[in-house]
Amino acid sequence: MKLLSYLSIGLLLAGCQYFDKGGPQADAVARVGKMYLYQANLQGLVPEGSSPEDSLQRTKAYIDTWIRQHLIILEAEEQLRPEQKDFSDKLEDYRLSLLRYRFETEILAPQMDTSIDEKVVETYYNANKEQFELRRALMKGRFVKVELKAPKQDKLRRLLLSKREKDAEALADYCFQYAFSSQLPDTNWVYVDEVMRGMDPDLIQQFNFTSHQTVQTVEDSLFRYFLVTKAHRSVGEPSPLSFEVFNIRSLILLQRRQEFIERYYQERYRKAQEEKKIEIYALTR
Numbered sequence: 001m002k003l004l005s006y007l008s009i010g011l012l013l014a015g016c017q018y019f020d021k022g023g024p025q026a027d028a029v030a031r032v033g034k035m036y037l038y039q040a041n042l043q044g045l046v047p048e049g050s051s052p053e054d055s056l057q058r059t060k061a062y063i064d065t066w067i068r069q070h071l072i073i074l075e076a077e078e079q080l081r082p083e084q085k086d087f088s089d090k091l092e093d094y095r096l097s098l099l100r101y102r103f104e105t106e107i108l109a110p111q112m113d114t115s116i117d118e119k120v121v122e123t124y125y126n127a128n129k130e131q132f133e134l135r136r137a138l139m140k141g142r143f144v145k146v147e148l149k150a151p152k153q154d155k156l157r158r159l160l161l162s163k164r165e166k167d168a169e170a171l172a173d174y175c176f177q178y179a180f181s182s183q184l185p186d187t188n189w190v191y192v193d194e195v196m197r198g199m200d201p202d203l204i205q206q207f208n209f210t211s212h213q214t215v216q217t218v219e220d221s222l223f224r225y226f227l228v229t230k231a232h233r234s235v236g237e238p239s240p241l242s243f244e245v246f247n248i249r250s251l252i253l254l255q256r257r258q259e260f261i262e263r264y265y266q267e268r269y270r271k272a273q274e275e276k277k278i279e280i281y282a283l284t285r
Contacts, residue, residue, distance in 0.1 A: 141229035
């Protein structure tokens with residue numbers, strides 16, 4: 001009998017967060033003031049296959065949460081003054097801002113020219129270099145972290161300096177087998193602290209990042225770190241143009257969008273005046 005009761009509760013009580021301010025009905029499971037929670041409002045709360053004990057526990061927890069939340073609402077309704085509970089102006093302002101956002105995003109923005117050639121990006125970069133001052137160092141190069149006892153480290157040194165495609169494949173294979181971490185593509189700028197994540201900062205400072213196309217190594221009690229740099233930018237230097245292309249395009253598009261929308265509204269205002277769709281009446285004192 002007890003098992004059947006648990007099963008009945010588990011099947012009936014499950015849920016979504018709804019309440020009724022009307023009078024009580026036969027299937028009401030909780031009340032706070034004039035707000036009622038019904039069994040029909042709780043469908044889906046208990047996952048299929050749940051045990052009767054889990055179903056009962058989950059249901060009780062949900063009902064308790066519902067009661068606590070609506071007690072706060074009841075307190076607010078009783079203690080706030082009518083003008084403190086009137087949100088009609090705020091709701092209307094919010095609706096209007098959502099309408100404007102939806103109109104600008106879905107109607108106006110698709111009409112805007114989004115093509116940006118390389119010359120435009122370069123011109124923006126040269127005119128705004130102070131915006132791209134680095135706060136984290138960058139590098140191009142290769143980095144490999146292996147155990148001190150890792151095999152074939154002489155081969156690793158040779159592969160790190162090689163520019164042959166076949167050796168690049170061999171290097172990737174070596175790192176797959178023996179490296180704890182590695183950064184192998186050397187054509188893109190990457191943040192030094194991301195490449196050498198977890199490495200002792202004092203060890204990182206032992207690398208000479210301006211010494212290019214040579215294999216440098218440092219080690220601690222467990223690992224040896226191999227570095228070959230092709231280029232480097234320090235904190236405070238301008239970030240490379242190639243590293244900022246995406247950001248610059250985004251900034252240009254944002255500026256272009258703002259200007260496009262402002263021109264649109266100005267033109268619509270002018271036309272509305274011509275078509276006498278707007279009037280400004282004399283102000284009365």
